[in-house]
Amino acid sequence: MSATAFAGDWASLLTPLTPWVLDVIRSMGHARMTPVQASTIPLFMKHKDVVVEAVTGSGKTLAFVIPTIERLIRRESKHRRDEIGALIISPTRELATQIHSIFSLFLSAQPQFVGSRSDHTSPELPELEYPPPLLLVSSTQSSPAHDVQRFNSTGADIIIGTPGRVEEFLLGKGKGVVSVRELDVLVLDEADRLLDLGFQATLTRILTHLPKQRRTGLFSATMTDANALTELVRAGLRNPARIVVKVQSKKALNTDHDGKGGAGNIIEERRIPANLQNFYLRCRASEKMVQMNRIISYEVSHYQSSQFIIYFATCACVDYFYKILPSILPHSATLHSLHGNLPPTSRTRTLGAFSSSLPTPESPSILLATDVAARGLDLPHVDVVIQFDPPSDPKAFSHRCGRTARAGRSGRAWVLLVGREAEYVDFMSVRKIPLKEQPYFSEDKFVATPEDESSEDPHVEIFTNKIRETLLTDRGIHDQAAKAFVSFVRAYSKHEASYIFRLKDLDLIGVAKSFGLLRLPRMPELKDINRENWCDADVDWDTYAYMNKAQETKRVIAEATSLENKREKQKASRVKRKLNSAWSEKASQKEERDKRKEKRSAKKKWLKTQVPTTPAPLGNQTSKRTRIEDGQDSGDDWNDLAREERMAKKLKKGDINQKTFDAEFGDIH
Known part of the structure; x- marks a missing residue:
């Protein structure tokens, strides 16, 4: 297993580090620089914009934390209380919090002195020359207005935050309160994430607000030409130095196809x-x-x-x-x-x-x-x-x-x-x-x-x-x-x-x-999946309960309501069927009445054709049976019609009611 490469002692830097900064670095266990640190720090401490791509875990964070602090220390004049000197933007609150903790570790180790900034009213009090950094991330305990209040109370030179909160700080609640005229350093950490995942518009507004005379650094473990270099103009870099730290390993290569030869190595x-x-x-x-x-x-x-x-x-x-x-x-x-x-x-x-x-x-x-x-x-x-x-x-x-x-x-x-x-x-x-x-x-x-x-x-x-x-x-x-x-x-x-x-x-x-x-x-x-290899668990879903009592009560009420609604739907369905059935019976009765009318009409027409031209003597009236046998009657149907006519007359006079009439003739077909 290959060991991690190192690129020399911290003392080998052409521009020596401030003693208390170097003490913090060594207390963190970093006796030597990594390649990305050795390549980036000298450029960023001077006047060069950088685009840094190196594998995760290679020490990129210290590669911008150290030169940022050193640039602030080397300023000819300190920042005023309303001015910021460095701005670090990261895509997530977790990463911003981590970067803030590293800056805090360094700045808390600086020696105290007796004095103050030009706008302080108590010069005899010992204090830190460089105030602690300010973290701007979404939190239930901190609002944008509170961020501005914390800045006013601390006079922070270094601001670390996520894009949305930084924008609100500079262009929202802090507009006119926070000055960026003397900004020295801008760092976009995990730059590809910032540029790719919806922060472009926010970054554009922030970068437009910042002064052009600044040092800008873009840092990431994955940054390709397609998703980062094309956005450098937007980020405001000027002739940046591109630093790419690669990891190489030897890989065995069999040089003999028949397996009998030796083996070589490729990088x-x-x-x-x-x-x-x-x-x-x-x-x-x-x-x-x-x-x-x-x-x-x-x-x-x-x-x-x-x-x-x-x-x-x-x-x-x-x-x-x-x-x-x-x-x-x-x-x-x-x-x-x-x-x-x-x-x-x-x-x-x-x-x-x-x-x-x-x-x-x-x-x-x-x-x-x-x-x-x-x-x-x-x-x-x-x-x-x-x-x-x-x-x-x-x-x-x-x-x-x-x-x-x-x-x-x-x-x-x-x-x-x-x-x-x-x-x-x-x-x-x-x-x-x-x-x-x-x-x-x-x-x-x-x-x-x-x-x-x-x-x-x-x-x-x-x-x-x-x-x-x-x-x-x-x-x-x-x-x-x-x-x-x-x-x-x-x-x-x-x-x-x-x-x-x-x-x-x-x-x-x-x-x-x-x-x-x-x-x-x-x-x-x-929907169409083969469930041959699947078997549901044996669960009584009616009694399967929530451990949370309030949630279980809500479930029971919901199920009871659902059951009641189901019963009401069933009841409504029965009523509907009954109503439909009653309508069907009425329609059937109407159909029977129409049939009877047709029969009566047919009888009247037939009788007209059977009336003799000369009326028969009264004594020569034939019996009903004789008329039927001679074809002068159509059988029982005519008798029924005659009986129905008589009953209809009685119904009309009120001698019988409709129920009696329907009972007698309602089932005639």
Whole structure:
């Protein structure tokens, strides 16, 4: 394993550092400069703009902190209380907070003196010559107006903040109060992130407000010509020096095709630290949780690793796995959760707790995070990074890995790949991030493949059942599980490397098993999926309750309301059917009446044709039976019609009612 390269002692700088600044550097354990520091500091301390690209963990932060402080110290006149001398802008509040802590460490070590700035009224009081830096980030405890008040009370020369808060400070609440006329230094840290992810308009307004006579530095671990150099005009750099610090390693090359010859070496460029071992492991989607668990066990037992970061695709996944991992992890681990949807104070508290923790291999400390913890954060004691889900933005891959193997320390990074995702290895290789395959982990050792390639690991069912046991303790965790699963599927479908990460190739049933879902959620992506290998958990959903009493009460009320609504709908349906039935009966009666009218009309026409020209004598009247036999009557139908006419006359006179009439003739067809 290659050692981290160094570029000489701090004393070798042509412009010597201020003694108390050098003391702080050495107290931090940096006896020698790294290549990026040796290349950047001399230029930035003078009058040169710089564009710096170096692998994560190479010491970029000190490469701009030190020259910024030195430039302020070497000024002929100190800044007035309303003036700022340096502005550092970073994309996230976590990174801004970390940079602020480093500046604070340096400035708190400066010697005190008796005196003051020209606008101070008590020159006899001892104070710091250079006031502490001011941090501008979103917080429930600090508003933009409060930022201006803190600036007025401290007279800070150095401002560190995120783009939105800096803009409000300079062009909003602080406009007319904060002067930038004497600004010496502007630093854009993680410049590609600032330029790529929606901060262009904000940066343009800030840069337009700043004086052109300044030194500007752009720093990042991933900055290509396409996404950074084309924006330099916007950033206001003038003839900048481009500093690129590469990592190179020797790679064995077999020079004899038949395998009998010797071996040579080629130089391979890398965009990850030299002391970082980068592994990938292939498994089924249903086996990811099993394999992650075994990686942790392997790292603890073989390397005595005690501090881990595990990256997930979405905030919902972090929240969910934070709840279920304690039931399946092999050790008594302390978990920390960090993602962008947490309140700022919670994020700061979590990061502080994780970085200051004192874990042991028997009780490791594990940070579950999204890409909000991928860039710039200096967490020097992280032993292992595990990417449970590869990042949607491929540029974040190296930043994630770079949270370990920092400042000369060694570290290991793992990524779990499923099926077609193995093509991601070649994709990363093109980006100069080599990955080495490690075999599938069995229960107790490395093996080349699972014992039976045609079937999934038998521990999948065990892990799924363990997770389900946790879910059954609280319906709220079940809701989180469904939300996490849906968010993961949505994120996967929007992966930037979509020709590799294709949703149609992903085993969603396997993913659901890995999540330990009780049942599959209703979503379009699962509509036509083969559910042969899936079985819902046996759950009585009517009694499955929330642990939170208020939430459970709300559920019970909602279900009762839903049941009542269902009953009302059923009742309304019965009434509707009854009404429809009554209408049908009325229509049938009308049809019968029409038929009777037709019969009466037909009888009248027939009778007219049968009336004799000479009336028969009264004594010669034939009987009814005789008339029928002679064809002078049409049978019982005519009798019925005659009887109906008589009854109709009685109904008209009121001798009988409609009900009696309908009972007699309502069923005639």
